[in-house]
Amino acid sequence: MHEMKLLDLFPDTVSVEGGELLLGGARATDLAREFGTPVVVYDEQTLRSQARAYLEAAPGALVAYGTKAFPSIAVSQIFAEEGLGADVSTVGELEFALRAGMPGERLVIHGNNKEDELLERSIEVGALIVLDSLDELERVRAAGGARFLVRVTPGIEADTHEAIKTAHHGSKFGLPPDDAVEAIRRAPEAEGLHVHVGSQLMHFGAALMTVDWIAQFAARLRADFDWTPRIVDLGGGLGARHVLEEPSFTVDEFVRGMVGELQRAFHLQGLPPAQLILEPGRSLVSRAGVTLYTVGNVKRASAATTYVTVDGGMSDNPRPAMYNARYTAVLANRADAEPTEAYTVAGMHCESGDVLIERVELPTPQRGDVLAVPVTGAYTLAMSSTYNAVPRPAAVLVSDGKARVIRRRETVDDLLALEQPVGGA
Numbered sequence: 001m002h003e004m005k006l007l008d009l010f011p012d013t014v015s016v017e018g019g020e021l022l023l024g025g026a027r028a029t030d031l032a033r034e035f036g037t038p039v040v041v042y043d044e045q046t047l048r049s050q051a052r053a054y055l056e057a058a059p060g061a062l063v064a065y066g067t068k069a070f071p072s073i074a075v076s077q078i079f080a081e082e083g084l085g086a087d088v089s090t091v092g093e094l095e096f097a098l099r100a101g102m103p104g105e106r107l108v109i110h111g112n113n114k115e116d117e118l119l120e121r122s123i124e125v126g127a128l129i130v131l132d133s134l135d136e137l138e139r140v141r142a143a144g145g146a147r148f149l150v151r152v153t154p155g156i157e158a159d160t161h162e163a164i165k166t167a168h169h170g171s172k173f174g175l176p177p178d179d180a181v182e183a184i185r186r187a188p189e190a191e192g193l194h195v196h197v198g199s200q201l202m203h204f205g206a207a208l209m210t211v212d213w214i215a216q217f218a219a220r221l222r223a224d225f226d227w228t229p230r231i232v233d234l235g236g237g238l239g240a241r242h243v244l245e246e247p248s249f250t251v252d253e254f255v256r257g258m259v260g261e262l263q264r265a266f267h268l269q270g271l272p273p274a275q276l277i278l279e280p281g282r283s284l285v286s287r288a289g290v291t292l293y294t295v296g297n298v299k300r301a302s303a304a305t306t307y308v309t310v311d312g313g314m315s316d317n318p319r320p321a322m323y324n325a326r327y328t329a330v331l332a333n334r335a336d337a338e339p340t341e342a343y344t345v346a347g348m349h350c351e352s353g354d355v356l357i358e359r360v361e362l363p364t365p366q367r368g369d370v371l372a373v374p375v376t377g378a379y380t381l382a383m384s385s386t387y388n389a390v391p392r393p394a395a396v397l398v399s400d401g402k403a404r405v406i407r408r409r410e411t412v413d414d415l416l417a418l419e420q421p422v423g424g425a
């Protein structure tokens with residue numbers, strides 16, 4: 001590989017042998033041939049090691065996988081085995097978690113517009129509901145028997161993309177502080193507080209400020225109502241590094257920082273320690289996933305731009321188009337070859353904005369090469385679409401040189417099966 005550091009972005013088990021990229025002991029080109037492309041390859045060892053990093057950095061905490069990052073029964077089964085719970089926000093995500101064998105008491109229920117069925121099912125299985133409005137408090141209390149937290153919006157601006165900030169003033173999520181106080185006044189049986197700063201956080205600042213804020217808020221509630229949170233849920237948000245130019249934090253650094261700050265801040269306010277819940281999504285699954293594409297047309301568009309076109313794009317990974325997310329790539333079948341020039345990796349969709357990578361240095365790509373894009377395990381398949389009637393890719397799990405399909409590839413027949421033609425033939 002031209003720059004061995006690039007391998008740092010890949011799953012724990014990555015290696016290069018005889019010019020071939022290996023994931024979980026399997027050759028990427030073999031995986032591409034066997035399962036077709038695009039395909040998202042998940043490394044089991046990395047999934048497990050990320051889960052363990054959370055449990056080790058926050059002993060005794062409930063670590064609830066943010067299912068929306070990649071709803072997958074197999075992935076949630078692995079996390080359940082490791083002792084994790086799940087954070088879900090729809091009836092669909094709840095079903096994924098339950099079918100993976102997640103115990104109800106390890107489930108945390110979110111959503112800023114929870115449907116009745118979600119509340120009913122959540123109460124039935126003994127999950128912890130995170131209230132998102134005063135109106136919801138009344139619905140939950142009317143149903144009876146619910147365990148719940150109050151989600152509060154501290155008014156802190158996270159340094160992340162606008163679309164994934166959640167704790168600022170005017171956020172559509174959570175209760176503004178005065179409403180959260182009112183919720184606790186009405187419902188002192190609430191078990192605790194929840195806060196989620198935002199996603200793809202690449203700095204500690206906002207997260208630590210939030211922890212201090214929540215301790216002060218808890219002190220105010222104790223003073224007002226003699227109420228103290230038994231549970232504090234700090235949400236998710238640890239960012240992933242997608243290109244070498246982005247900063248990198250380990251789970252250990254981030255979580256120990258948060259846990260230490262929470263203990264200090266609660267101690268300072270004279271509050272008893274609370275049970276901690278964390279809800280990581282992206283940081284559990286993003287680096288475990290690598291998307292493999294097959295190179296098609298290679299086309300010089302101008303003196304400055306040569307397109308390498310792949311057999312997927314914004315349908316399997318909308319993040320570049322939605323958030324200007326950056327990625328890098330390697331040619332899996334010539335992983336140790338020197339790059340010749342910088343290329344633009346374009347998808348196959350009918351949009352000029354369907355560009356996966358603005359600029360990446362590669363050895364001259366040719367039709368049929370396999371392009372591997374690392375750090376694509378989170379919010380890719382989860383946000384995929386069938387735009388241009390392109391069926392969604394498969395996901396496979398690799399471990400010890402063996403690969404198993406964990407989500408089968410969608411087919412054009414799957415898409416056609418939903419259609420209801422009118423009249424005629």
Ligand SMILES: *Cc1c(COP(=O)(O)O)cnc(C)c1O
Pocket residue numbers: 066068069087110196198199200235236237238279280281282283
């Ligand atoms: C999205 C979300 C998470 C997971 O966020 P990541 O950035 O993927 O870690 C956790 N909690 C809540 C409430 C969320 O909305």
